[in-house]
Structures are given as structure tokens and as C-alpha cells.
Amino acid sequence: MKLGPEFISQRPGPGGGPKLTYAEGWKIINLANEVFGFNGWSSNVVSLTTDFIDFSEESRRYTVGVTAIVRVTLRDGAFHEDIGYGMLENSKSKGAALDKCKKEAVTDAIKRALRNFGNLLGNCLYDKSYAQEVVKIKVPPVR
Template identity: 35%
Template sequence: MSFTPTQRRQLRARLNPDHVRSRVAEGQILSFLEGWHVIAEANRIFGFEGWDRETLASTCVYSKQIGDRYCAAYAARVRITVRAGERTIIREGSGAGEANVASPGQAHEVAAKAAETDATKRALMTFGNAFGLAPSLGSRDLPPPRPAPRRVERPRRAPGQRRQHRGTHGTGRHRHHDPRSGFRLLPQPHTAFPGARREVSQACR
């Protein structure tokens, strides 16, 4: 007997995009799941007593003081053991972590924890979408910056100058409303037709 139908459905379920985080590194957007969320998903799907985590190796690969800052980098390997009925499933993952902080002890602590968390996520990822096994996670190039919107400068009116309203599509005619016949277009005195006479209906007077 392996995983239960409920566990299989949870492992195959589509990853909720609300749980995906992103950060920018070297001109690329990296998508990832936070370590606490991955562990919480393992407890929810496998049960609190249904899985174990074992750190097989944790090695400091870089350590240096730069000015008043302390830098460290670690590489770790983690083994995940899941009990599925009578079966025992073992997966392993490797990860790395780094730190740049104000004290040497904190630098090693932060880097070692980051490497162990990264290795844990990589090992659990092989179980399904709930742990980040999805094509949407990974790195992608940053989109090109959008051009700034063009600002259209409108001519300012002189002091005391009244705003002139033009008619529809520059015809020099204003739109007047007649409650009985709807909108009507009436020629203005400055119409383009020489000698034209303005005619106003009785209803619009």
C-alpha cells in the first residue's frame, strides 16, 4: 500500500500561485516557495509523524571578513523519509546558502540554515506540485522596461479668455438637446457656408 487517494490528490493538485514568491538576482526573476510553507505542506499531506528529515552533510565552502561585514557560504545535503502505508520512500536533495551579516557566528548560522532549507525544498519537490514541482517555478529574464507615457502639452488660455467649444469632429457646430426629437446640430454664425442664415426651430428657442 502506498499513498492514500487523498494524499495522491493533494500531491497532484495545482500549486496555488499565492504561495509563490519571487526575487530578482543578476537580472532574472527567480520564483520559489518559502521553507516554512514547504514544511507545513509536508505536515499537512504526510502527517506530523509520517515523514522525517535528516541532514547528511553541511559544509562551509566560503568564509571571509570584508570590512565590518562577515560573509559565509554553505552547501548541504538532506534526506527525506516518508512513510506511505507499508512502504518507505526516501528522497534526497542538495542546496546552498549564503550570508552577509555583522557577526561571524550569525554569518555561519544564517548560511547553514539557508543551505539546509534549500536542500529540504529540493528533496520534497520530487513528490509533486504541492512542493513546487511546476513549470512556473524557476528563473526568467526581466521584461523590458515600459516607456514613459508621453505628456501632451496643451496651450494655455490667456487671462480673461473664454474657453471655446468646438462642435462634432471640427464642423464648427454645437450640439443642442431637444427633449422631443433628441440631439440636433445647429450651424453657428461662423459656419463655412457664406451667407448662411442660422435657423432655430421653435422647440429650441
């Protein structure tokens, strides 16, 4: 099975380029809970690295980048690890920027690790033809 249109979102690409198709972290985590059971899988942060913290004297703002490696383990012991990245530009607060970047990197790594368990958990989004077609499907509003 592949992800249904209700799990898929789009946003503008970098620099206003073509739209990017992705699945939001909370949706994939909910889906993993449905597929494996809430106690059928777990994730742990293998490493969390602050790649850079740049401060601009001119703007008095921070730009931060963080990398996370996360392992997702199933109840039977099968696991996958993957890398995620978080970045924030022009933050007034170094602490807030680090907080946001760490969470973004971990969520990204969880999603990437879960996709290794198959199309249903997001690997299908790497199939460009599938991604192009699924975003055309209208999703009925949630009641």
C-alpha cells in the first residue's frame, strides 16, 4: 500500500521553486502507531549535532543548523536508522533557534527512518510520478 492523499501536504520549494510534496511528522507518527501499535515501535536519538550557529552583528540574529540520527525499532527488534536536518535563519534567540532545529531534525530523521519500512510509511513519496498524481486527489473534509 501507498500513502493516501490525506497524509500528503505540499509547500513551496526553496527560492519559490516547484512545490515540494511531503508528509507531516505528526501524521506519519500517527500512522506508525496504527500500523505497529502505539507500543509496537519506538524511536531513540542516536546522535544530535549542532552543525553551526552563525550570528550576524549587522542584523543581531542567529542562523542555526542541526543534524540528528534516529533509530526506529520495532517490537520484534527490526530497526532502521536515518538522518534528519533542521535549520532556522534570522532568529532573535539562539536558544529558541536551537530548540526548533533540534525538534525539526529529530522529526525529519524519524520520518526518514520510518520510510524504510515501506511505501505505506512514506517511501512512496520518493516516486515522483506517484507524488505528482496523489496530490491531484481531493481529500474530503474531516467531520
